[in-house]
Amino acid sequence: MTTLENKVTTQHLQRSAYLYVRQSTLRQVLENTESTQRQYALKDKAMALGWSEGQVVVIDCDLGQSGASTTDRAGFQRLVAEVGMGRAGIVMGLEVSRLARNSADWHRLLEICALTQTLILDEDGVYEPGHFNDRLLLGLKGTMSEAELHFIRARMRGGVLNKAKRGELRLPLPVGFIYDDDQHVMLDPDRQVQQAVRHFFETFQRTGAATATVRQIRREGVLFPRHRVGGQGELLWKPLTHGTALHLLHNPRYAGAFYYGSTKCWKDINGKVRRKMLPLEQWPFLIKDSHAGYLRWEDFLANQERLRDNAQAHGLHPGGHPAREGSALLQGIVLCGQCGQPMGIHYARQKDGEVPIYICQRAHYHRAEKTCQTIPGRMIDEAVGALVVASVTPQALEMALAVQNELEVRLKEADQLRRQQVERAQYEADQARLRYMRVDPNNRLVADNLETLWNEKLKTLTNAQAEYERGHLGDQQKLTAEQRQQILKLAEDFPRLWHNPKTSHRDRKRMVRLLVEDVTLKRGEGRVGVHLRFKGGAIKELHLPLPLPAWKLRKTKSEIVRLVNELLGECDEGEVAARLNALGLRSSCGHTFTRFRIVRLCENHKLAKRSDRLRQRGLVSARETASLLGINISSLPYWRRQGLIIGSRENLQVGYFYQRPSQEIVDRIRGRTKVVSSGTQPSVAV
Secondary structure: OOOHHHHOOHHHHOOEEEEEOOOOOHHHHHHOHHHHHHHHOHHHHHHHOOOOHHHEEEEOOOOOOOOOOOOOOHHHHHHHHHHHOOOEEEEEOOOHHHHOOOHHHHHHHHHHHHHHOOEEEOOOOEEOOOOHHHHHHHHHHHHHHHHHHHHHHHHHHHHHHHHHHHOOOOOOOOOOEEEOOOOOEEEOOOHHHHHHHHHHHHHHHHHOOHHHHHHHHHHHOOEEEEEEEOOEEEEEEEEOOHHHHHHHHHOHHHHOOEEEOOEEEEEOOOOOEEEEEOOHHHOOEEEOOOOOOOOOHHHHHHHHHHHHHHHHHHOOOOOOOOOOOOOOOOOOOEEEOOOOOEOEEEEEEEOOEEEEEEEEOHHHHHHOOOOOEEEEOHHHHHHHHHHHHHHOOHHHHHHHHHHHHHHHHHHHHHHHHHHHHHHHHHHHHHHHHHHHHHOOOOOHHHHHHHHHHHHHHHHHHHHHHHHHHHHHHHHOOOOOHHHHHHHHHHHHHHHHHHHOOOOOHHHHHHHHHHHEEEEEEEEOOOEEEEEEEEOOOOEEEEEEEOOOOHHHHOOOOHHHHHHHHHHOOOOOHHHHHHHHHHOOOOOOOOOOOOHHHHHHHHHHOOOOOHHHHHHHOOEEEHHHHHHHHOOOHHHHHHHHHHOOOOEEEEEOOOEEEEEOOOHHHHHHHHHOEEOOOOOOOOEEOO
16 A cells, blocks of 8 residues: 555645535534534645645535435535546545445445546545555445445334334324324314214215215315324315325225335435335235224225226326327327316227327316316327428428527526636635634624524525536537437438328327427317427417317208209209219218208208299199199100190109190190090090
């Protein structure tokens, strides 16, 4: 192992010395002042090794932050960044646990220090991470620091689990329960609260659905109790909501059971805590009949089964925001223009497949009120898809790149201003620290005021540094020449990919979400307002006509009705149908025309029939003509062929209509007709 003098070289002294100060909680900051002073005292060690006072940079913005993760530790992130850029000659911390209690974060810092030849100093000595022996020792210290945190948590967790195993762990209670003086769970002695809870479960037993229960209780005008904060505090009486109803139905406490561990918690890659509800059979602690309840355990299980059946019947499945397989293009990004809430999807089956319908029923689910609005989705999806394809053009992309260049210039100016804000905040925090350090400790009035001022300056510095880091990381995302060419080529590939029948609905949704932030729909009188908000902040509004109802879609076009009315003046119904078919016209349902369809069309549109039109022209029927001539009706075709009477055929079933014969024609026909004995048919004279 090299000596201390050989470790600190001129190269290290040319760079700054970084002192990292941290306490895990605010309580430790206030009470463990000796530990904080020991950490600040390491500055003297750096000066003893050859660094000047101006070269020592103190990073203490993580006071009150846990070292288990880098999340929310802006100071540690800044330290790693400075080391990575080669600005640090030495990193100082009272012990390894001050820097990190997570092996991954600790070893990552060691790797960066080894690459940049940065030393590490703690209370025991100076280490060079580039040397194997020092690196091994530092690794062991980091592992022990993480293990120490694990042991602390394990002891605390063990006590909690031991109490939970006995059912004695004190947890916030739902409305309807309280703790007595011996910390035992009992029913709320308030009779009104008990009656409200019992009435809720009795109503659910009658209605069989949470939404119906909320609707019934709201219709009755009954208010429901709830605590202001986490099962404690003032009791408030508010109208029942759907969320409260589900909480009561899913809570085993109302069946007299103690439970713990119903959720699984973990941290994602960003350090954010995630929670997942576990099935009832996977709960580690579930003690039935632990205290008095409002239900039997069998009734509670029956309620859970009924809720599952209701959810499956209505298609209420969690996780609707990611792109799914359905054909609704705006699924997950569509908002209601009436109430501002996300809209759901419903699919209606038609002859040509499933048709999406956007429906806002949040008020219906939560407050048992009327559905906000329902909008057919096919024409909206087609319009939005066409707009998205039209937006990806070479001109639009070139303009976007030009705007990107202008933004990069402005971002540099903004970055400089943010850096100046950090420098000013750092100076003010340093000045507040110096004033606090110079004050007489016995003068508590002045010391307390200076300490408060120092904390405010540290908070301001932390906010300024966090704002600078966020802005600086975002400003570094610049486009290369190759990326610009790929973006311009996208104008050719995007429409082809969009219209490719092999492209799935899910992929089209993902493409839309790359460009569109959200879409707001608002139904008006015969129209739908479509408000699109693109990722870059641009806004586009469309006004689309609503699809016609089924009865209007099946209604015959006015042009065809007008043509039929004209043709009936010279043709019968069968001839009209033949002419329409010859012109290539079809009915509203796409069928060819027939005599029956023409007759029905005349009846529906109040058109005069062929027979009525002929009577209006002065024609009479065959029976009336035969009566006027005094002959048998079967003789009319003979006299028509002879040219004495003129007829026009109404249709194949009814026959001809004739012009009213004059008296001369009547006399001629009667004169040429020999009438035999009464009751016999007339015969024609030869």
